[in-house]
Amino acid sequence: xxxxxxxxxxxxxxxxxxxxxxxxxxxxxxxxLGLAWSLAWHDVVARYRGSILGPFxxxxxxxxxxxxxxxxxxxxFDLPLAEHLPFVALGIVFFGLMNGVINEGCETFVLASxxxxxxxxxxxxxxxxxxxxxxxxLAHHLVIVVGVLVAFGGWREADPLLALxxxxxxxxxxxxxxxxxxxxxxxxxxxxxxxxxxxxxxxxITPVFWPVGRIAATHALLVFNPFYHLLDAVRAPLLGDxxxxxxxxxxxxxxxxxxxxxxxxxARTRRRIVHYL
Amino acid sequence: MTSASITCTDLTVRFPVYGVDAKSLKKSLARVVSVGGKxxxxxxxxxxxxxxxxxxxxxxxxxxxxxxxxxxxKTTLLRTLSGAYEPDEGTVEVQGRIASxxxxxxxxxxQATGYDNIRLRGRIxxxxxxxIEARMDEIAEFTGLGPFLAMPVKTYSAGMQGRLxxxxxxxxxxxxxxxxxxxxxxxxxxQKLAHKRLxxxxxxxxxxxxxxHEVGLLKLYCNKVMRLESGVASPVVDIRKLDELLAA
Numbered sequence: 001x002x003x004x005x006x007x008x009x010x011x012x013x014x015x016x017x018x019x020x021x022x023x024x025x026x027x028x029x030x031x032x033l034g035l036a037w038s039l040a041w042h043d044v045v046a047r048y049r050g051s052i053l054g055p056f057x058x059x060x061x062x063x064x065x066x067x068x069x070x071x072x073x074x075x076x077f078d079l080p081l082a083e084h085l086p087f088v089a090l091g092i093v094f095f096g097l098m099n100g101v102i103n104e105g106c107e108t109f110v111l112a113s114x115x116x117x118x119x120x121x122x123x124x125x126x127x128x129x130x131x132x133x134x135x136x137x138l139a140h141h142l143v144i145v146v147g148v149l150v151a152f153g154g155w156r157e158a159d160p161l162l163a164l165x166x167x168x169x170x171x172x173x174x175x176x177x178x179x180x181x182x183x184x185x186x187x188x189x190x191x192x193x194x195x196x197x198x199x200x201x202x203x204x205i206t207p208v209f210w211p212v213g214r215i216a217a218t219h220a221l222l223v224f225n226p227f228y229h230l231l232d233a234v235r236a237p238l239l240g241d242x243x244x245x246x247x248x249x250x251x252x253x254x255x256x257x258x259x260x261x262x263x264x265x266x267a268r269t270r271r272r273i274v275h276y277l
Numbered sequence: 278m279t280s281a282s283i284t285c286t287d288l289t290v291r292f293p294v295y296g297v298d299a300k301s302l303k304k305s306l307a308r309v310v311s312v313g314g315k316x317x318x319x320x321x322x323x324x325x326x327x328x329x330x331x332x333x334x335x336x337x338x339x340x341x342x343x344x345x346x347x348x349x350x351k352t353t354l355l356r357t358l359s360g361a362y363e364p365d366e367g368t369v370e371v372q373g374r375i376a377s378x379x380x381x382x383x384x385x386x387x388q389a390t391g392y393d394n395i396r397l398r399g400r401i402x403x404x405x406x407x408x409i410e411a412r413m414d415e416i417a418e419f420t421g422l423g424p425f426l427a428m429p430v431k432t433y434s435a436g437m438q439g440r441l442x443x444x445x446x447x448x449x450x451x452x453x454x455x456x457x458x459x460x461x462x463x464x465x466x467x468q469k470l471a472h473k474r475l476x477x478x479x480x481x482x483x484x485x486x487x488x489x490h491e492v493g494l495l496k497l498y499c500n501k502v503m504r505l506e507s508g509v510a511s512p513v514v515d516i517r518k519l520d521e522l523l524a525a
Contacts, residue, residue: 005374005452009357011289011366038400042386042393049388049429115401118379120360187295271363275293 007120015267022267029122036125040132055140063144066092069209079211082152089148090235091208093141094167098174098230099199100134105178106185106192113277123273124266127179131171149238157240166233166243169251173230176258183269186276202227217244226254281373281452281483283358285333289366290350290357290508291324327353330367331510333503337452337483342499342516344490344523349505351488355379355455358486373452373483376402381442381462391426391433391441392417398445412448419474420444421467436463447474454482458489495519 029036048054069092070085077084105127109116112126149155185191206227215221222228229247236243328350335341343351356362357369359377384401385394395416399409417426420440422433430438439462462471479485479498489495495502496516504511504522514522 005372007360007371007375008368009360009363009370010368011364032403034405035400038397038406042389042397045393046386046388114380114383117361118356118359118377118383119401120375121401272293274361276295 018267018270019264022263022270025122025124025266025270026263029124029128032122032125033128035121036128037132039125039129040136043129043133044136055137056143058137059140059143062092062096062141063147066144066148073209073211077211077214084211086148086152086154086239087211087235088209089144090238091231093138093144094170094231094234095203095206095208095227096141097134097138098170098227099203100137101131101171101174101178102181103192103196103199104130104134105181106195108178108182109186109273109277113274116274116277123270124179127175127182130178130182131175135171145238154239159237159240162237162242163234166235166237169233169248169255170230172255173226173251173258176255176262179262179266183265183273186273187269206231226250229254280337282337282371283333283335283453283484283486284370285331285358285367286369287367288328288331288333288357288364288369289326290328290353290362291326291365292353293324327508328357328505328510329508331508333510333513335484335486335501335513339483339501340479340485340499341487341513342495342502342519343486343488343505344495344502344519345488345505348507350508351505352379352457353508354505355457355486355488358453359455371453374403374450375453375455376446376449376451376478376482377455378446379455379457381439381446383442383446385430385438385442387431388429390429391420391422394430394441395426395445395448398442399448402446402449404449416444416448419470421470436467439463440467443471447478450481451478452483454478454485454487456485456487458487492519492523 044055048057051057053060066085066089070081070088073079073088074081074084108126108130109123112129115121116123116126146155149158181191181195185195202225205221206225207222208231212222212232229243229250232243233247233251331354333341343354345351353362355377356379357364358371359375359379360371384398386397389397392413395413396406396409399412400406404412420426422437422440425433425437426441430441433441443462462468476498485498487495487499496519500516501513502516502519502522503513511522
């Protein structure tokens, strides 16, 4: 089950060799990015086969949540709806992306155990699959984003390019977390429960539903909350604001440090992952 | 094209056994916390040696039969040859495109149609979308499932599913074929077709490694045989010595 025409596996150990092998996994998975995409596409099609709206069902339920929470919080905090509803909409949609990449990361290797134990497919292929699947879902939810921006006229001030930069940073950061939880969940079956709880907690302490302006910009809930920085980098440009330069610095640093750590752990555990399953 | 070859040198594969307990994070944490405690004394991860110092040299034209009791390491060897398991010691080197026909249901999604499953399986096997579409007619015809290919696989009988899996899995051009039991499936008609196709594949492929308990099959398809006993391999001998090897 492999297109490679040469396969060499050795019992060699040592940090350098393991790192080399991890990089080889990365390279092969990049060469076969098309496979990750096919698998992701199949996942989405498979999940919604037989339903009329398909992935738009989630879009619909997200849309209802946006309307409900938008109206509720606008009333509670006495905010103009035209300002608060787009804020909530973007928050829910893009937090949903992070949430999906990280939560579903727990199943990345567990669900692929059949393929991993019989083929020499690169392991990272399955991490990209999880990320691609969530990007496909996001593409559906963009309906909500475009909808509120058009409905409230926000599109005039929006800066989609800068938001795209934010999105790349968001995916880059959610990606390494996804890889880490994928490895951890394969080994310890308690991890998915913990991850779900943490993400649930995160959505409430991050300004997704409630406006940023209610607390000081220097409040610990904002400054030390990675999810706030991640979200703000995508949301602010779309709302006609600018994210703080410090946010970009934080996100780039976080992505670099995060990927380094995650990749080192991947290099160390790679040969064992198939036995965890 | 390079000619196919398989080389195993002092190949040892061990399975770490992570018990149900060990999979729980609490136990792991407890191990860290209670230094030298009761848990700690049993905390070392046990392992099973599935293959020990296996040496194997195969070149194009070799069709190796693997025999041995259940749990003797046949499947582990096949999986190691497919690249899924990494050796703990020694090396395994395979030249040529590998087709591991270990599990026909690999990647089969019962909710998806027959066509979609052929595509998915083909993608996993390393074919590009274009290559799959080019072969689709041939594969579809071979399954003999006709209009059923447009239906979800869950509506298939076991035999029909077998046909689909077989047709999709054998659509790749491979130099090295790995098989856990001879995978001819379906009814008598299809089995005849399947045998023909497999024979063609085996002829095309440089190397076949087939694990089986059936002496007749091994004599039919293999020209060499190796016996595994608790992970330890016998020397590779000519198939004519199969009976001696079995008796040993």
